[in-house]
Amino acid sequence: MRGYRLLVTGASGTGSTTLGRSLATLWAVPHADVDDYLWLPSSPPYLHKRPVEERVALMNALFVPRDAWVLSGSLRGWGDGVVAQADAVVFLTVDADTRVERLLHREVIRYGDTIGSGGTHETAHRDFIEWARGYEDTDVPGRRSKDERWLAGLDLPVLRLDSDQPVERLVTAVTDWLGGEVAPRGRRR
Template identity: 50%
Template sequence: MRSRRIHVTGASGSGATTLGRALADALALPHHDTDDYFWKPTTPPYREQREVGERLRLMREMFLPRADWVLSGGLGRWGDELIPNFDLVAFLRTPHELRMRRLRAREATHFGEDAVGPGGWRYEETAAFMEWASHYEDGTREGRSLARQEAWLAKLPCPVLRLDGSRPIAELVAEVRCALNG
């Protein structure tokens, strides 16, 4: 039986984690998200990054040796060691305005509307994150950008499935399943 090691990626707010979870559920595979390896568990979250070596060590221990899994999220250059493990990469492109609406809603759901609003304890961090995420398409901020992701995708030895992140998740899952069976 052929392995199913799938990486789902895109900009913040593209729907990569949502698709990754749905795909893992549909295929009865374990789901992992890069944020769980990138960030140390802190309260509040997203305050302290793990060292690259620690991220990769945890991934090697948690899921990389297994035949089947779904990994969602961005890897940047720090995750190039993982490339030989991918059987398929699903890349989501989602319109800017939709991404930003999703991110605002996600922040409010995760931390609370009052926390991310003006005067809230998470307001400054949320504003900085939204500002950073808003520059994905133009690439004028450090970190993930469309140009950097396109360059990364171009060097992958596995198939890359390009998907419209504004489409319903069920349709996207069906398209990935079809690509896996093709």
């Protein structure tokens, strides 16, 4: 199975990058992560966003024109032109506790003791986890509601998956769905 342009998206910690890389490897196509285009290089990372025009220009220069690719991350609110080039979207969800637990584990692996009390990345880590916890809606519609409205407005097939299962099962679910429901660019069923 080759020839798809696929966006894998979801809240931070749902596994969109893991699934995106797995699919790209299986199909032998390029994988790109939105964060690599969204953020300017810095230490600690994720401090300064690249201007929208530059993000989109880089994506268009490096992978969007290719026949097939997998992109993981969120483009809601700024990357509609890139999303319009996709064949389909996979939207991952998982319960909030599992998602935050994954993020905490990932942060320890990435930054080690620097995120602990008095560490050089303690404040950035605490701010990130607080931001991540705010994804699910509370009394005020938040990022989850915005994602749902954005997905509903897309003119693309969307597969919703609960990512609280092994990545191999997610890969199978996506490939089965694409094989039965979605034709590659220019050959929609």
